[in-house]
Amino acid sequence: MSTMTRRKFIKATSAGATVAPLIFSRAWGRMSPNETIHHAVIGTGGQGGGHVRKFQNIRGCEVVAVCDVDRKNREKAAKDAAANVKMYTDFRRLLENKAIDTVSIATPDHWHTPIALAALMAGKHVYVEKPCSHNIYEASLLKKAATQYKKCVQHGTQRRSKGDHIEGMRLLREGAIGDVYVHKAINHQLRGKIGKAKPEAPPEGVDYDLWLGPAPEVPFTRNRWHYEWHWFWDYGGGDVVNDGIHQIDVSVWAMGDRYPNRVVATGGMFYYDDDHETPDTLMAVFDYDDGQIIFEQRLYTDYKLEGHDNGNISYGTDGRMEFGRDGVIVYPNESDSYQVKSPEPVEGIVENFLTAVRANDPSLLNSPIEKGVVSSDLCNLANIGYRTGVADLRFDPDKVEITNNAEANALVRRSYRKGYELPYEG
Ligand SMILES: NC(=O)c1ccc[n+]([C@@H]2O[C@H](COP(=O)([O-])OP(=O)(O)OC[C@H]3O[C@@H](n4cnc5c(N)ncnc54)[C@H](O)[C@@H]3O)[C@@H](O)[C@H]2O)c1
Incomplete structure (x- = not known):
């Protein structure tokens, strides 16, 4: 039996839910x-x-x-x-x-x-x-x-709503490429430099205070603004949570939407010499008992890595399966391949x-959000590893805590600007 078929998959559950105190909508x-x-x-x-x-x-x-x-x-x-x-x-x-x-x-x-x-x-x-x-x-x-x-x-x-990906995951679990131990998530693309922007008045017609919301009050700049906010820790998390999350999500899906035992992440700001706070280069390994997810991000290239700018490769004992812009392709060996097709139309x-x-x-x-949370958390853990230099992060999802390093654990939460605190604390 393949490793994939032995795995337990998390099932959405509404057990233990309490009734909403107020329901305004008709839905x-x-x-x-x-x-x-x-x-x-x-x-x-x-x-x-x-x-x-x-x-x-x-x-x-x-x-x-x-x-x-x-x-x-x-x-x-x-x-x-x-x-x-x-x-x-x-x-x-x-x-x-x-x-x-x-x-x-x-x-x-x-x-x-x-x-x-x-x-x-x-x-x-x-x-x-x-x-x-x-x-x-x-x-x-x-x-x-x-x-x-x-x-x-x-x-x-x-x-997760692409028919060929759904079918590819089914084949993976059925053992189409044998026992699968490594899932690679690739984010390899050129993302230009943004320069250094000077503080200025926010554009007319903009409520900048509401744009900042929970984030600290800082002067407006063109870089801390539309789209470029991705590269500042106060608002985004760099390309791992921007584009990389799509590939990490596919790998996590292949692993059964589970948390790893540990996260090893490192990276660098080798190419950017501008306002970027988030790195151009990031590598993360998510270690499980029965395999690994390997994430590779390089934002200074316009060529592909193993055939992908944004893509995934699952490596099995009997071949590999690729998820990318060309669809889902199974390579049982180096000379054969076949394209995976969805047997039926799938809703977007x-x-x-x-x-x-x-x-x-x-x-x-x-x-569903419970699966999205795992992918999002893995991206955030990779960033925490990079930011703290802690090479071996142990995260306990039940406690919502990094258990082996206080400095890293401090980045599990943020502080909220007065007036913009969270409306719900569980
Ligand atoms: N699923 C995908 O493939 C995909 C693709 C692109 C972007 N995204 C996601 O979509 C989101 C937006 O990305 P974008 O590139 O459109 O960014 P953007 O900066 O172009 O747009 C964000 C918009 O939100 C507005 N905004 C900010 N604070 C607000 C608030 N409190 N209330 C109402 N509006 C507010 C901004 O004024 C801006 O118009 C990001 O989280 C990004 O990750 C997803």
Whole structure:
């Protein structure tokens, strides 16, 4: 029997859930197939603008509200939504709108969990972009709140909704490449330098205080702003939580959505000599009793690593399986290969979210939050290893603690600016 088939897979459970104290939304039970789902997008920049178009184009769903602290992005997004769309600057006001059933969150990462928690408490189902949280402690709260409030929380790791990936995982578990001991996650691409930006006044029409939210108050710069915030620890976590998380998610999926025994991570700022705080080079090994996930990130190249810029390779005793831009390919040996195809059409990640919402059944989600949390946590652990130089991190997911190093454990949580504390503490 292959190693994969022996593994136990985590099952979503709502056992132990308590009833939500307040339910404002009408999305509290199974909806009729003809009922329209009223959706809101919070954070309408690059990705959130895409959310508006995507949700709006799905039959049975209408984008009724958009929210952004930047008037320009808010108004641009509103043009793609229904004619009667409501615009909000402050998500807290949006969440008071009882007509909204579902929200998607595509803000910078430091806002993901605080908004998701508030949305769950307001009775909404949530689609939260990856990474689900800015830090490990937040992720644990989000998982807890999803269970407590009995809502669907989909994590924006879309590869789990690709038919060839689903079929590839099935084949992997059936032993198509024998016993599998190593899963490689590759993030190998050129991401340019950002220079050094000077402090300036925030652009007109921007609520910068609300953009900063829980993060410390610092002067506005063009680099601590749209998209480039990814490279600052206060808001993002660098490319491992930006693009790398998609590949780590595929490897974690292959490992059965489990936590490793230890994390060994190291990296460097070899190429960037600018405002970047997050590294251009990062390597992490996630050690399990029965195998390893190896993550490799290099952001100074425009050539591929073992055929991939963003991709995965699982190495078995009887061949290897690759998940990448060319689909899923099995190589039983060096001269043979075959492409994996889905035996049936599979819903995309957004359609899948809406199906689960309609049935009011989180077990239908392809990227349920409890799995997203594992992938997000592994990325955050890799960053903690890099930042502290601790080469052997032991994380206890039940205690939500790094148990063998106090300095590393301090990065499991962040502090919250006054007025922007978390709305839920479990
Ligand atoms: N799943 C994917 O493949 C994928 C792809 C791209 C981006 N993403 C994720 O989407 C998120 C957004 O990324 P982006 O590239 O669009 O960033 P972005 O900076 O372009 O957009 C973020 C938007 O959020 C707004 N915002 C900030 N704070 C807000 C708040 N409190 N309330 C409302 N709006 C707020 C900003 O003004 C901005 O318009 C990130 O978390 C990123 O990881 C996912």
